[in-house]
Amino acid sequence: MLLCKKFGLDPIKVSLSVMEITRTFDEKILRAAWLIRKGIGGFDAYHDSFSEGEIISSDHVYDNLGIKRIRLEDPSFF
Numbered sequence: 001m002l003l004c005k006k007f008g009l010d011p012i013k014v015s016l017s018v019m020e021i022t023r024t025f026d027e028k029i030l031r032a033a034w035l036i037r038k039g040i041g042g043f044d045a046y047h048d049s050f051s052e053g054e055i056i057s058s059d060h061v062y063d064n065l066g067i068k069r070i071r072l073e074d075p076s077f078f
Contacts (some may be wrong), residue, residue: 001014001046014033028050048065053067056069058071073077
């Protein structure tokens with residue numbers, strides 16, 4: 001996915017091509033590719049896609065993705 005950004009490739013098309021070659025299908029990878037297409041960074045997109053609905057993070061990018069973020073900056077967390 002990092003190369004998609006570098007070379008201007010569509011992350012969804014690349015993901016589908018890789019899945020076709022490997023004869024696998026994973027909706028989590030497609031969600032990550034969709035988020036990357038929307039401008040979310042690759043690592044953040046995969047973190048979101050492979051979480052089980054909850055992320056522990058101080059990164060505000062997750063607030064608008066519809067996933068629960070446990071805020072590291074919240075003093076009650078510690």
